[in-house]
Amino acid sequence: MRSVRTLHDEDLAAGVGEGFLPDALALKSPHAPSEWIGQYVSPSPKLATDPKGGKVRRHHLDESGMPRAVKQAAQSAGIAKRVNCHALRHSFASHLLEDGYDIRSVKELLGHADVSTTMIYTHVMNRPGVLPVKSPVDGL
Structure with missing residues (x-):
């Protein structure tokens, strides 16, 4: 957990720490994408550009x-x-x-x-x- 928290803090400092949430959930909880617990389970090792808004984010690992x-x-x-x-x-x-x-x-x-x-x-x-x-x- 500590390593995920550190990675998330580094991402936030670099301006890319927000995770991806489905639209309805993002509206319901506007601060949730930047909370580290959203990255807890399985943050992807790579950053990716969100095709919808162009934001660079760290998504979760793929299904496998x-x-x-x-x-x-x-x-x-x-x-x-x-x-x-x-x-x-x-x-x-x-x-x-x-x-x-x-x-x-x-x-x-x-x-x-x-x-x-x-x-x-x-x-x-x-x-x-x-x-x-x-x-x-x-x-x-």
Whole structure:
């Protein structure tokens, strides 16, 4: 995170630190393009000129960059199992549901249009040893 923050600060100082946001989101949050957290996940190593406005920006990595980064991180961590973005997404949703998060909240986080899509992840609730309801004292 520190290296991404440093890169973002250097880009801002050079006048190219704004990230790209879709038009509707840019209107809703006008300061968001210059916030460093927008670059946190996967800033591109190269600067690019935005064809719409001609601004020079650092976009996010292309689609293939994230799976490659996840695979490399798993290898660096010594994880022998096959790890991919889909498995991380599935684990994220499953763990939220196991921890008692509301299905509609998980639906929003995953970006599903319909809650029935999110219901796929509820199979974890039927595993032996996973209680369907958590007591407030379970966490003590």
